[in-house]
Amino acid sequence: MREVSLHVLDLARNSIEAGASNVRVTVEESGPEDRLMVRVEDDGRGMDAGTLERASDPFFTTRTTRRQGMGLSLFRSVCERCEGGMTLTSEPGGGTSVSGWMRLSHLDRPPLGDVGAVVQALACEWPMVRARYEHRVDDRRFVLDLGELQAELGDVPVSSPVVLSWIAEHVREQVACLGSTA
Amino acid sequence: MKSREELRAIRERAKATLAVRDNQGGPRVVIAMGTCGIAAGARDVMSALLEEMAQRGISDVTVSQTGCKGLCDREPVVEVITPGAPSVTYGRVTPAVMRRIVAEQLVNGQIVSEYVIATGSEMR
Numbered sequence: 001m002r003e004v005s006l007h008v009l010d011l012a013r014n015s016i017e018a019g020a021s022n023v024r025v026t027v028e029e030s031g032p033e034d035r036l037m038v039r040v041e042d043d044g045r046g047m048d049a050g051t052l053e054r055a056s057d058p059f060f061t062t063r064t065t066r067r068q069g070m071g072l073s074l075f076r077s078v079c080e081r082c083e084g085g086m087t088l089t090s091e092p093g094g095g096t097s098v099s100g101w102m103r104l105s106h107l108d109r110p111p112l113g114d115v116g117a118v119v120q121a122l123a124c125e126w127p128m129v130r131a132r133y134e135h136r137v138d139d140r141r142f143v144l145d146l147g148e149l150q151a152e153l154g155d156v157p158v159s160s161p162v163v164l165s166w167i168a169e170h171v172r173e174q175v176a177c178l179g180s181t182a
Numbered sequence: 183m184k185s186r187e188e189l190r191a192i193r194e195r196a197k198a199t200l201a202v203r204d205n206q207g208g209p210r211v212v213i214a215m216g217t218c219g220i221a222a223g224a225r226d227v228m229s230a231l232l233e234e235m236a237q238r239g240i241s242d243v244t245v246s247q248t249g250c251k252g253l254c255d256r257e258p259v260v261e262v263i264t265p266g267a268p269s270v271t272y273g274r275v276t277p278a279v280m281r282r283i284v285a286e287q288l289v290n291g292q293i294v295s296e297y298v299i300a301t302g303s304e305m306r
Contacts (some may be wrong), residue, residue, distance in 0.1 A: 001220070001221050005219050006221065006225060009215075009220055009225055010217050012218050013215050013217075013220070013249070016247075017249055033195070038193070062248065063229070063249065070217050070218075071217040074217070105254065112277060114225075114226075114229075117225050117226065117228075117229045118225065119276070120232065121215070121225055121228055121247070124228070124232070124245055124246075124247065126248075139197060149189075152189060153189070153196075155191055155197075156193050156197055156200065158194040160196040160200065161196075161197040161199075161232050161235035161236040161240065161241060161245075162192055162195045162199060162236045163192055163193075163196055164232045164236070165232055165233055165236035166188065166189070166192045168229060168232075170185060170188075171190075174185075177256075
């Protein structure tokens with residue numbers, strides 16, 4: 001994957017495939033700690049201990065269309081390659097949370113990339129999926145909660161093309177305003 | 183706040199397109215968004231589709247996402263389902279090809295044949 005944001009989308013797609021109706025994405029850049037952290041939390045069906053243990057094994061998948069499950073193993077390896085790591089917590093019926101972090105200044109770290117297009121892709125699943133995006137750069141913060149956005153839009157759905165187009169642009173702009181360097 | 187005003191303008195624009203929408207059950211575009219699709223560029227294909235729809239004021243097309251369909255080597259894969267016609271599956275779709283699919287198939291009803299990998303359930 002050329003961008004960290006593509007891993008974020010991939011993780012969020014896992015959440016949606018797991019039947020989640022709420023997906024929270026958090027991206028944190030810390031200059032002083034020289035760290036980029038991303039987290040995807042959902043209220044999907046979750047995994048039992050045995051599945052959890054094998055979840056980031058590339059040769060394990062629950063899907064039937066192909067025999068490999070590359071998503072989590074790719075994410076884990078990019079985190080580890082950049083002097084970071086990944087944690088995965090889950091409980092059957094209790095949702096799943098994936099966090100990955102890497103050294104912000106690591107030479108091998110892919111750019112964060114287009115998070116606007118990621119939030120847009122998640123917003124496309126409205127109203128089945130209610131996504132919330134939070135981005136922190138040191139002590140500055142931007143939040144886009146699609147539930148709140150829908151309340152402001154009234155009878156125009158978040159998933160209308162004109163709104164989706166605005167969402168991508170708005171997120172890009174606001175993240176740049178935070179002074180993102182990732 | 184600038185974005186609040188922007189949002190109001192967006193709302194008005196969206197309302198105008200919703201008003202002219204016919205509720206006949208328009209075409210559906212399904213983008214494969216599994217790990218393989220994402221790695222091959224499906225996110226940017228989707229973004230191009232939504233951008234093109236917003237610009238053209240198209241609101242009777244439903245956009246949805248699916249997981250891996252086992253066609254990993256042909257990703258990004260996009261399926262266009264038109265009521266009353268066999269579905270058309272495109273492979274190795276780029277943002278530029280996606281824009282052509284909007285203009286040629288969704289607007290003018292012409293299939294972009296050089297990128298078709300399946301029609302109905304028949305693979306090419």
